[in-house]
Amino acid sequence: MAVMIGIDPHKGSHTAVALDDGEQFLGELRVRSAASQLERLLGWASPFEERTWAVEGAGGLGYLLAQQLVAAGERVVDVQPKLAARVRLLATGDTNKNDPNDARSVAVAALRSTVPEVRAEDHVKVMKVWAKRHRDLSRHRTRVACRLHAVLCELTPGGFSGEITAAQATRLLDELEPVGAVAAARHAVAVELVTDLCRLDDQLRDTKKRITAAVKASKTTVTELFGVGPIVAAIVIGDVGDVSRFPTRDTFAAYNGTAPIEVSSGERRRKVFRLSRRGNRRLNHAIHMAAVTQIRHRHSPGRAYYDRKHTQGLAGRAALRSLKRRISDAIYRRLVADAARPS
Numbered sequence: 454m455a456v457m458i459g460i461d462p463h464k465g466s467h468t469a470v471a472l473d474d475g476e477q478f479l480g481e482l483r484v485r486s487a488a489s490q491l492e493r494l495l496g497w498a499s500p501f502e503e504r505t506w507a508v509e510g511a512g513g514l515g516y517l518l519a520q521q522l523v524a525a526g527e528r529v530v531d532v533q534p535k536l537a538a539r540v541r542l543l544a545t546g547d548t549n550k551n552d553p554n555d556a557r558s559v560a561v562a563a564l565r566s567t568v569p570e571v572r573a574e575d576h577v578k579v580m581k582v583w584a585k586r587h588r589d590l591s592r593h594r595t596r597v598a599c600r601l602h603a604v605l606c607e608l609t610p611g612g613f614s615g616e617i618t619a620a621q622a623t624r625l626l627d628e629l630e631p632v633g634a635v636a637a638a639r640h641a642v643a644v645e646l647v648t649d650l651c652r653l654d655d656q657l658r659d660t661k662k663r664i665t666a667a668v669k670a671s672k673t674t675v676t677e678l679f680g681v682g683p684i685v686a687a688i689v690i691g692d693v694g695d696v697s698r699f700p701t702r703d704t705f706a707a708y709n710g711t712a713p714i715e716v717s718s719g720e721r722r723r724k725v726f727r728l729s730r731r732g733n734r735r736l737n738h739a740i741h742m743a744a745v746t747q748i749r750h751r752h753s754p755g756r757a758y759y760d761r762k763h764t765q766g767l768a769g770r771a772a773l774r775s776l777k778r779r780i781s782d783a784i785y786r787r788l789v790a791d792a793a794r795p796s
Contacts, residue, residue, distance in 0.1 A: 456501035459532075459560025460508045461552050462515035468552035469494060471501060472560045481553055491521045507532050507563035509555070511571045519571045529571040536562045569698060576671055581691025583664045587684060588735075590660060594653040601646040607639055619650045675787045678780070679753045680746035688739040689784060696788040702781070710737040711781040713774065737777075740784070744776045755780070 454473055461468045465486050471479040482497045484490045498504055504527075511519035511531035522529045540558040541550075562568070601622060606612035608629055613621065626647065631640040665683040668676060668690075675686045699705040706712035710732030747755025755776055762772035 454501075454503065456498075456504045457560045457564050458498060458501070458504055458506050459556040459558070459563065460506060460515065460518065461555040461559060462509060462518055463552070464514065466552075467494070467515075467518060468556045469497070470553055470556040470560055471498070471504075472557065472564065474564065476561055476564060478557070481556075483552065490518065491525060494522075495525065495527075504528075505530060505563070507559050507568070508571070509537055509559045510534055520574065523571055523573050530563050530568045531571050532559045532562050532566075532568050536566060536568070540565075572695070576667070577690055577694055580664065580667045580671065580687040583660060583667055584684065584687040584691050587657065587660045587664060587687075590653055590657050594650065594657065597646055597649050597653060601643060601650065604639055604643045604646065608636065608643065619647050619654060622647045622650070673787070673791050675784060675791070678743065678783055678787065679750070679755060680743035680780075681784070685739045685743055688735060690788070692733055692736045692739075693788060696785070696792050699785070702785045705785045706778055706781045708732050708736070709740060709781055710734065711740060711774070711778045713778075740777050740780050743780050744773060747776065747780075748773070 456471050456473060456479060458469050458471045463486070466483055467486060467490060468481070468483045470481050473479055479501070480497070482494065484493045506519075506522050506527055506529045508515040508519045508522075508529055509532050510516075511529065519529050519531070537555065537558040540562045541554065598617060601617065602612055605617075605622070605625065608631070609625070613625060622643070626640065626643055629640060631637045661684065664687045668683040668686050671690065673686060673690060675681055675689060676683065681689070693699075693705075696705075699708060703712065710730065712732075714731075744755060747753040748759050750756060758779060759772050759776050762775050763769075767775060
């Protein structure tokens with residue numbers, strides 16, 4: 454008998470509910486998040502010989518438990534929280550929001566839907582980790598720079614126009630002579646912000662070196678595309694993971710949001726497409742950066758394609774979206790070729 458075990462993970466505890474293939478309740482267990490969590494779950498599930506573990510958010514709160522189960526030789530699938538929430542919404546029985554009901558919804562969602570299987574981590578995860586670190590540092594640097602701009606506006610008329618670097622801010626602060634206690638306090642805050650900016654710049658440089666080394670070690674050919682550097686490649690490879698889950702370039706474009714959405718109603722079908730806000734936005738942004746880089750360089754093939762679309766009557770944004778889809782197809786071909794190459 455096939456058994457699906459749904460798990461609702463939390464920081465302090467995990468709740469598991471077992472269902473058969475007819476969605477009948479077989480058992481329930483709650484374990485604390487501790488070193489013995491895997492042993493207790495496997496011991497409880499030992500009577501279910503043909504079992505599959507459905508973990509809600511195997512890339513989030515359920516990440517560690519899912520990887521422990523995979524390392525123990527168990528079959529684990531990843532159920533997105535939205536999918537389990539829809540099961541709860543459409544349930545006709547007990548729909549109270551609690552851990553056992555959530556775990557049951559996860560198991561039902563895994564039984565009724567096609568969900569991805571969780572695999573052991575490999576070098577792809579290394580690139581994803583460092584890409585996330587670079588993204589977090591970049592966002593933090595932007596916040597610090599914005600705060601520095603605001604303080605400089607309070608110290609000197611007009612502040613500093615344009616993007617500011619730590620060296621420029623240091624020179625400006627050295628020339629300022631604050632008058633009064635309030636101005637001196639603001640000057641001191643600005644100096645501390647510049648120190649934070651220098652530290653973040655050093656961390657970003659170090660992170661970029663690590664990303665470059667990780668991408669080089671992967672021996673990917675994605676970086677051979679114009680406009681795709683190590684950081685864009687790390688984002689793409691890290692978020693895509695196993696490219697075999699995309700059978701065609703069209704499904705890949707739908708996943709990254711570069712596939713346009715047709716505008717139609719009933720029998721009326723217009724040759725107009727609207728911008729897609731669906732898909733993985735991080736991956737979409739990475740493709741967008743590659744497209745913008747190609748457009749900025751007149752000798753690039755992407756710029757020639759962009760200009761050709763202009764002459765065909767497409768506006769700037771429409772031509773950019775068309776170029777992004779072209780880059781998406783090129784990335785997909787590279788990823789498929791890399792996956793087919795012997796390791």
